Amino acid sequence: MAEREHLRITGVQAVSALGRGADTLLAGVLAGAPAFTPVRRFDTTGRRVTVAATLPEVGTLADELTDAVDRACRAAGLDRTHRAGVALFLATHGGPHSLPARPAGGGDTAPEVPALAGHLARRCGLGGRTRTYTTACVSASTAVADAATLIGRGDLDRVVVAAGYLVEPDQYALFDAGRALAADGAVRPFSAGRKGLLLGDAVVAVVLESARAAAARGAPTVATVAGWGRAGDAYHPCQPHPEGRGLARAVEAALRRAGLPAAAVGYVNANATGTPYSDASEAAALGRVFGAAAGRIPVSSTKSVHGHALEASGLLELVVTVLTLGHGKLPVNAGWLGPDDTCPLDVITDAPRPAPTPHALTLNAAFGGANTALLVSAP
Template identity: 30%
Template sequence: MKRVVITSAGAVTPVGLNTQTLWESIVQGRHGFAPITSFDASRLEVKCAAEIKDWDPAAMGLNKKEARRMDRYTQFAMAAAKELMEHAGDLSGIDPFRAGVIVGSGIGGFDTTVSEHAKFMEKGPDRVSVFLVPMMISNMAAGQIAIEYGFKGDNFSIVTACSTGGNCIGEAYRKIKHGYLDLVIAGGAEAAINEFAIAGFQNMNTLTKSTDCDRLSIPFDKERSGFVMGEGAGLVLLEEYEHAKRRGARVIAEVAGYGATDDAHHITGPSPDGEGAGHAMINAMAEAGIAPGQVGYINAHGTSTPLNEKCETAAVKYAFGDHAYHLAVSSTKSMTGHMLGAAGGVEAIITAFALKDGILPPTAGYRVPDEDCDLDYVTEGARKADIQYAISNSMGFGGHNASLLLKKFEG
């Protein structure tokens, strides 16, 4: 089996438009929550989100003409891919048919769907854009990245709601581990902050209606009341270790294991006993051949909903037993909000940097303990810790669970 490492990353988030700014914001506990500005939210009960403000694709280096033919989520993915490629080192000698792209979106081109449907209703079918279909479909970010950089290997999009980014990275890891590809751009992108999408999530009672920006997304806090919608993209370059070494690539972290399960319980709610998510973590550790006691940190799914954190805490206990009380768990959605299909990609990047720099991200905004959530949630701010293994968890509607086990790179 091949070793798989992360050799580059790219991010577009509400707390930074590149990986370095993202990581600095996370370490500082700086959130991206504010009143919604991209549309008039007066008809909604939800008034706040984690938007990417004043988005300008041209300022991110994207071609203006081509960007107009992309949905916002694809623009985010292309900007993240551009950063990733700029920091990847010399890729001129790669075999393009052994270079893949596995990038997904939980919802796809939602903004395009909404705007073009409005045009259809107001002006008729002849006014619908000829680019509607390629802009709205969930696989187009993966397709556009491959076209831009000439990656001709496996190219597809996994759609597992909020587990999308994690599953894309996990399946890319397996493609390399088992020898099918040498390198893969993997992760997720999402742009669903519009009135229609917010209304749908709001009416499910999953979004917080609070307007206190410092207490909007407060995972594991007893006063949590729902998640905050975020947007953006998070991509990593996964590479076979010997391939990376031959071309002199830098290594951020190693991917050591991956677990994917389903709760088979409910379309939106996690299993109360934590069995499904717990088994995803158990499977990731089993693939890496490590004991639970070797894991020092978990980047939790941690959405700030009343049900999720109770169930995820149960899942950690299910997977780790007594060691659950001796490892750190935090949710960086306390700063980025919930980026849906992009969350797993962004959180994998954060987890990789936590290993590399020896800093555990905090759960920002936490104040009130919850008796159902009794683990160490890194509530005092970022913490220095030299750990060897960390897990990034993602969970999605439909019961999907994805756990990525990362290892500090040691050569």
């Protein structure tokens, strides 16, 4: 498959605090009502912040991921025969708290990473190779880029990429102690007065296939992954380069790989977490790539609605982007208080907008200076 023969997304499934299923996710992000509520899953006594975007009823992470993978495969029309050689790339944080214990007498406990990937593959009938990604907030988008690369050069026909994070006490405590969580209980990306991020649940799976493999099955095309890019800036362990150099290089690589000019991009689903420094850096990155046009491209960060799902963020936001493109409407950036001079962007604040083109970027960044960009197109 030629590198520019776009990769097909043929099946998706997503669970977040907005609810279960792709249709519920789409409706939630277009409604733009933040899903942050008081945390009931564990004790937050003594914490500076006590809210997150959590789904009230969840199973173990292993069970939730199994269900998501199975539903994505069924949406793609993959029966047990077609699943036999399918690879599974899994992005997750792992650890005991991200795998909630079953009730007493509930059977086998869920395994921890990295055994979790093999466990999921067996349960879902996926007989290909497995990989596990634990590279913080670019885990899932890196998995998608790796899958696209391997499919693009003909090593694999199809890959299921899955990702999961359920808000748990350890990471919650770290972000709270580091004063990264928004004390006012709202995520306000790119806005004046933004105070920080809030965590959120996400369990997501997508099926990626070569155009040839998808066509051979007559599989539906949800969207195409036209380009992808990764870059590091090595500026600081926790802060991105103030000029957004690494993220800008990732976006430029995605555009080159897609063979599209910057002017083709009609929407950016931003990484923006609502923290002052990183949002300004991302705005600077968009300015480096798009120049004066950066202020005319519709931008929003749907973390303002569903929260930051850490390792699963990249996959949840990829699904949000392709669903909204397919629907022809772009989601709002909730929590907006007013413009900030460090973020001179066209932020979608009042209501969803019509999508001006079929091409969009979804961006992610992580501690350590890691940056990813995925360029997707409506079918």
